Amino acid sequence: MSIPDSNRLERLSGMLKRRGIILPAFEIHGGSKGLYDFGPVGGRLRNRVNQNWIDHWTSMGNITEISCPTVTPFEVLEASGHVGEFSDFMVDCIACGEASRADTLLEDFHSNPDALSKSDLQELFSKHNPKCPSCDSSDWSDITAQNLMFNTTIGAGKSGRQGFLRPETAQGMFTSFQTLYRHNRERLPFGAIQVGKGYRNEISPRQGMIRLREFNMAELEYFIDPEEDSNHDFSKWNISLFKLIPEDGKEISISLEKAVNNGIIRDSTVGFFMGLTYDFLIKVGINPDKLRFRQHESDEMAHYAMDCWDVEIHGSYGWVECVGIAHRGCYDLEAHEKYTGKTLRARREFSEPRNIDIDHWTIDGSVAGPAFRSLAGAVKSAVENLSIDTEFPCHIQLDSGESVTVEPQHIKRNQRTEVVTGEWFIPHVVEPAFGIDRIIWHILDHAYDEVSKGDDLYTVLRLNQSIAPVDYCVFPLFEKDGMGEIAKSINTNLCSKLGIISMYDSSGSIGRRYARADEIGVPFCITVDHQSLEDNTVTLRDRDTGQQKRVSIDSL
Amino acid sequence: MSIPDSNRLERLSGMLKRRGIILPAFEIHGGSKGLYDFGPVGGRLRNRVNQNWIDHWTSMGNITEISCPTVTPFEVLEASGHVGEFSDFMVDCIACGEASRADTLLEDFHSNPDALSKSDLQELFSKHNPKCPSCDSSDWSDITAQNLMFNTTIGAGKSGRQGFLRPETAQGMFTSFQTLYRHNRERLPFGAIQVGKGYRNEISPRQGMIRLREFNMAELEYFIDPEEDSNHDFSKWNISLFKLIPEDGKEISISLEKAVNNGIIRDSTVGFFMGLTYDFLIKVGINPDKLRFRQHESDEMAHYAMDCWDVEIHGSYGWVECVGIAHRGCYDLEAHEKYTGKTLRARREFSEPRNIDIDHWTIDGSVAGPAFRSLAGAVKSAVENLSIDTEFPCHIQLDSGESVTVEPQHIKRNQRTEVVTGEWFIPHVVEPAFGIDRIIWHILDHAYDEVSKGDDLYTVLRLNQSIAPVDYCVFPLFEKDGMGEIAKSINTNLCSKLGIISMYDSSGSIGRRYARADEIGVPFCITVDHQSLEDNTVTLRDRDTGQQKRVSIDSL
Incomplete structure (x- = not known):
């Protein structure tokens, strides 16, 4: 029987810490808010989730993994808009120096303070003058916009340049567009994925891992031609209804295909990735x-976004994004194109060649060349931009600022x-x-199952086998009589198999050892007992059913 | 026939960039020295090397993967010694502002300038006054020690704290020692591994990926009891001789076991990890x-190091570490213990219990308690540290600065x-x-093979199958007559298999497609031809032998 309980979050966090799954980082040095470790159990969980994610996308056949630096020059993030816009509104407590997010302090006085402008926030703040969560004082600095990127300097001395830790992995994929386009033999659609660290220098982090x-x-950028039909097949999702909350806020249950066809999901590729x-x-x-x-x-x-859907998951912190x-249109590539002057484009062949009429002025090189010398190129560009109605001679100003007079003999019509x-x-x-x-x-929150066993609370982490951090535990009933040796040898053999992790445990009763294994979600426990010495079999216990069967050691 | 050539490095780097394996990062924004991308081919190579490394160690059975933050508080890196000592000597060019490493500029004038002290460097520098590699001027600032960690601020406003990007992954494993010890059921030896980003704000990066x-x-910290015999088995390495350059600088070829037994390798666990x-x-x-x-x-x-061996690999940049x-003794854990006051220790049981004689003064609580009230605890500590020869009454000064007089009735002897x-x-x-x-x-340098084919240079990347970034290429001889459909379907099926990456390529002659696949090291190419339409077979070509055999599509 599962037990609902208000202290479940505390017990779950305690278990995650005690068993080395997820725990606050650098704790012996006093810790640092918003920084967490994946411990000796959690490390493999993280790795397996990441690899599952990568395999999920690369199996599509047109998606490749790349890896870019986290340290990012100023220019890249200025072009992307992060230098200008990636910020929260902050207030400093004058009494204790603690920084807080202004919107968080106003949550009791407004339904969505996150969406307020700076001046609206300041007005509301002055009206309610909330207390500092750290010292209870109400003496505040003015509200300022605080950029949330971690700042650093690349290089040393006078040649040092400003840089940031990337706030997302996406920008590296946009700046790599030309390489990706070439790799994909210049055919859309294709995607790039990247798994790695992102950074956000939160003003006041709360809520553990959230x-x-x-x-x-882990981000995927999927590049498409907006004029090409996407032709996604939604049929495999027709067996289930999706819970959607469209823009109007009213939850509906609907098949993915229907939601796309009805226009609730505005773009079919967005819908397709919702399914995946x-x-x-x-x-x-x-x-x-x-x-x-x-x-x-x-x-x-x-x-610039044409449609955007969050996946929200419900757990101990409520519904969390x-x-x-997001369908981002051409915003990102265009922003980098404008900033750098480099071309970040794909080519679309017309189904039939098109005739285009050309009619403009250009220069007659044999006359204009000697006349304008080093300026001839600039004159040519300027002339080709003139209206066909222009009359010559004509004074024109070049981009460099110089003025020239173009005579009729310098030009000819290109028609x-x-x-x-x-x-x-x-x-x-x-x-x-x-x-x-x-x-x-x-995953941990949903897998964490508390059951009562007599007077005790017994916890099982019902993780899927494909991501369980430890695949097997091997126990000798006793270490004597050679059972310890056999168990150790089984454990070593299992560990030597690619992608298998096994743990040896010999201390305490078998029941206690099962409990330890169940707590971190080990799918199978193997016990070496007296019978093993006689017939080379062991018991194999299933975490979820508790059932045991005898199997030959050689079959493991 | 392989062609030795002085421009090989340039051609190799060009290929790596053109084919999306490794390339300078953020190039459309002008790039940033010392930052590289793994592109759509290199991304998977990096991932596979990392996962191979993890599997290699976790298969030992007592080594677990963890993952700690890269952003690291000041205290952690002050304790580890990096704040004080992780630096290079730098000079600024007064003419152009470019920063350079002082030792690098003196390489023509000294055999090992890297080992010189600041004052010796300054003397040599003033004597030779080298030219700035960027502008040829010789007008220099004084030499200064430049810490090589990327600096940042954790948090905002007055509550911001100084932090760094980690220079190595090791510190996270030391600060996690208690968790690791608990996870390993308090039994040594055990290890922790971590794969991830490290940062070093080089003054003037050169030499591409080096x-x-x-x-x-990727680092492994293997924790051992120095008093316990390690009993490593070296027999599996006896089939090969290892090239060692011991401290005296003379290269020898010797079996690993002999080098450990002779004391050339000073510690057997170091030798064991050299083998692995x-x-x-x-x-x-x-x-x-x-x-x-x-x-x-x-x-x-x-x-503090008791022995240290570098693995050097020879390639286009000569021998590179x-x-x-390294055998680091107890240096790291002790440093964090001292700094934090936390215990980072393991327990060693004696083979037989030992009797320890205890004989010291302590307080008689029933008398001293009422007499010293709130100071009683401090008095007790102080009294227990007194020599057994002390005579009472006696004046003692407490840690808090206060003085008290301890009378004979306050104390008793604990014997x-x-x-x-x-x-x-x-x-x-x-x-x-x-x-x-x-x-x-x-790996790339050793795998890159240039062969002459007629007048052309043909390149093959002879990567091991276990790390090749693309496992298969699938070609239709022509796209017509259904060959394109069959090839696409083979490609999709291969991609959907866990851990397999396949690429579809239909442009150019089959010979050109083989060449493109060979250049990035694809082990096998599959060609769908007219015969495939009749008997459901394809040709499977081996990259290294060039041999083709016909196999059934169903067997792929």
């Missing part, structure tokens, strides 16, 4: 009943029909972005 | 003829024999530390 200063994230995201989350152990998709309202969505699936077979365009991007730590938190 | 500002590293490191490097494709172990000279080794295997069954001690650590980028560079 709001971290350094986090594990659902598949991934179920595969790693998220409870499908605790998962819903929420559409961003238009004032919540970035101005764990994945965002012809050209056959064009295609055009260059900026691809659109659909971006599913996953917060791996939040997903791992909810 | 000297990066942000790098992929050799196995890993061969497995991922390092050429054993281009690998040697070099022992640190005593003035090169940290003062790629792994360091007894205690049975002690064990003791707490600081474990020793053997640390193999791997530079993953340098290893990947040399």
Whole structure:
């Protein structure tokens, strides 16, 4: 029987810490808010979730993994808009010096303070003058916008340049577009994925793994031609209804295909990735009943986004956004193109060649060349931009600021029909972005099962086998009579198999050892007993059913 | 026939960039020295090398993976010694502002300027006054020590604290010692591994992947009891001789076992990890003829290290240190213990209980308690530290500064024999530390094979199958007549298999497609031709032998 309880979160966090799954980092040095360790059990859980995520996408055949630096030059994040806009509003307590987010302090006085402008926040703040959560004083600095990127300097001395720790992995994929396009033999659609650290220098982190200063994230950028039909097949999701909260806020249960066809999901590629995201989350152990998709309202969505859905997962902290699936249009590539002057485009061939009429002025090189010498190139560009109605002689100003007079003998009219077979365009991007730590938190939260055994609370972590951090535990009933040797040898053999982790445990009763294994979600326990000495068999116990069967050692 | 050539490095780097294996990061924004991308081909190579490394160690059975933050509070790196000592000597060019390493500029004038003190460097520098590599001027600032950690601030406003990006992954494993010890059921030896980013804000990075500002590293901390026999089995390495350069600088070829028994390798656990490191490097494709172990000279080794061997690998940049295997004694855990006051120890049980005679003064609580009230605890500590010859009454000064007089009636003598069954001690650590980028560079360098085909240069990347970034390429001879459909379906099926990456390629002649696949080291190419339409077979071509055989599609 499962026991609902208000202290469940505390017991779960305690277990995660005690058993080396997830724990506050650098604790012997006093710790540091918003920084967590994956311990000797959690380390492999994290790795397996990451690898599952990578395999999930690369199995599509047109998605490849890349890996870019976390230290990022100023220019990249200025181009992306993060230098200007990636900030929260902060207030400093004058009494104790503690910094707080202004919107968080106003949660009791407004339904959505996160959406307020700086001046509206300041007005509300002055009206209610909340207390400092750290010292209870109400003496505050003015509200300031605080950029949330970790700042650093690349290089030393006078040649040092400003840089940041990346706030997301996405920018490295946009700046790699040309390489990706070449790798994919210049054919859309294709995707790039990246798994790695992201950083957000939160003003005041709370809620454990939900709001971290350094986090594990995994993003996919899927580049598409907006004029090409996507033709996604939704039929495999028709067996289940998806819980959606469209922009109007009213939850519905509907098949994915219907939601796309009805226009509730505005773009079919977004819908397709909602389906694939659902598949991934179920595969790693998220409870499908605790998962819903929420559409961003238009004032919540970035101005360039064409549609955006969050995957929210329910757990000890309520509904938490764990994945965002956004149609970002051509915003990102265009931003880097404008900033750098480099071309970040794909080519689209027309189904039939098109005739394009060309009619403009250009220079007659044999006359204009000697006349304008080193300026001839600039004159040519300027002349070719003149209206066909221009009369010569004509004074024109070059980009360099100089003025020249163009005489009739310098020019000629270029009038012809050209056959064009295609055009260059900026691809659109659909971006599913996953917060791996939040997903791992909810995997653990959903798997954590407390059952009463007599007067005791017995806990089992019902993790899926594909992500369980320890695959087997091997116990000798006693260490004497050679049982210890056999158990150790089974353990060594299991560990030597690729991708298998086994632990040897010989202390305490078998019941206690089962309990220790169940607590960290080991799917199978193997016990070596007296019979093993006689017939080379062991008992294999299943975590979830508790059932034991005797199997030959050689079959393990 | 392989062609030796002085421009090989340039051609190799060009290929790596063109094919999306390894390339300078953020190039559309002008790039940033010392930062590299793993592109759509290199991304999976990096992942596979990392996972191979993890599997290599976890298969030992007592080694677990953990993952700690890269952002690290000041205190942790002050305790470890990095704040004080992790620096290079720098000079600024007054003319152009470019920073340079002082020792690098003096390489023509001294055999090992890296080992010079600041004053010796300054003297040599003033004598030779080298030219700035950037502007040829010789007008220099004084030499200063520049800490090489990337600096940042954790948190905002007045509550912000100084932090750094970790220079190595090791410290997170030391600060996690208590968790690791508990997880391993308080039994030594055990190890922790971590794979992730390390950072070193190089003054002036050179040599591509060899000297990066942000790098992929992989470290193992193996905790041992120095009083326990290690009993390592070296027999499996007896089939090969290891190239060692001991402290005296003279290269020898010797079996690992002999080198340990002769005391050339001073510690048997260090020798054992040299063997395991050799196995890993061969497995991922390092050429054993281009690998040697070099022992640190005593003035090169940290003062606390008991032995240290570098694995050097030979490639386009000469011999390069790629792994360091150091016996670090109890230095690291002791440093964190001293700094934090927390216990980072393991327990050692004596083979037989020992009797320990106890004889010291203590207080008589019933009298001293009322007499000293709140000071009684401090008085007790002070009295227990007094020599047994002390005569009472006696004036003592407490840690708090206060003085008290202790009368004979306040005290009593504590004289007894205690049975002690064990003791707490600081474990020793053997640390193999791997530079993953340098290893990947040399894997590529050793695998890169240029052969002449007629007048052309043909390149093949002879990567081991276990780390090849693309497992298969699938080609339709032509896309028409259904061959394209069959090839696409084979490609999709292969991609959907766990851990398999396949690429579809239909452009150009089959010979050109083979060449493209060979260049990035794809082990097998599959071609769908006219016969496939009739009998459901395809040709399977082996990269290294060039041999083709017909196999059934169902057997792929």
